[in-house]
Amino acid sequence: MTAVAPQAETEGHLVEFDSVKLSFKGVVAVNQVSFHVDSGELFSIIGPNGAGKTSIFNCLSGLYKPQEGDIRWRGESILKLKPFQIAELGMGRTFQNIELFEHMTVLENLMTGRHIRMKGGVLANLVFAGKTKTEEIENRAKVEDIIDFLEIERWRKFPVGMMPYGMQKRVELGRALAMEPDLLLLDEPVAGMNLEETEDMARFILDIREELGITMILVEHDMALVMDIADRVMVLDFGQKIADGTPAEVQKNPDVIRAYLGEEFASDDLKEVERELEGDAIEAAEGS
Ligand SMILES: Nc1ncnc2c1ncn2[C@@H]1O[C@H](COP(=O)(O)OP(=O)(O)O)[C@@H](O)[C@H]1O
């Protein structure tokens, strides 16, 4: 640790997405999208299916390499880094489709999240067996803390594949937390959950911010959840950013309402604004 923080850290954003363009054989998944996230924020990305939300996460975590634009972490480009190097910088994530080791227990799955934190790599840890043991004890303690935090004590020794879906989503969140990330990417954390599971997850997301102080980007289909807990929201449609701002601002944006027309999950607020707009349109038509 140096006494003087790097300039980018003192004045800049934690992460910046700068005019990023990503295409797949003619399909433009992400089209010139820019946004930034500051430390401590809960930033949310919403948009219809196929809008490019997961692609943005894959660009951030280094799985996809965009053809244009730049992605910066604390002011430094991370475009050339490999996914594991980006994870080491402090970016953790969960996946839209759960990606856990089904036959392994909760405890074992969470320990895999710790391996990113092991210093010196596997070989060094084999050579310095003493150090490995100390590290393993520390890792174990950290994992137990997360198990307590997520209230999954009674599932500790359960193979993940045998757990209810909502609990598996929680374990996946636990594995991402085990990496002690500075930025956590959550890809549809409540998708497929019932109301009770959704409420539990919302509570954990808020606790992660309040108690662990972790910055988050939340990709979600559940509009009500996003509008409830996000600080800022960006709306995507067909790979393009169509709006950003506070939840209140975004909900009143006509482009957003248009993008969501016909989508059954449109929130009551959106439906309300939608009705007002239709009313205006009818008035305008009648007036002409
Ligand atoms: N690996 C890929 N190969 C080809 N097309 C892809 C790939 N990943 C995403 N896409 C396309 O990019 C667009 C955006 O997808 P995605 O980012 O998954 O959207 P969202 O997460 O918002 O539903 C879609 O048209 C999708 O088919």
Ligand SMILES: [Mg+2]
């Ligand atoms: Mg997706």
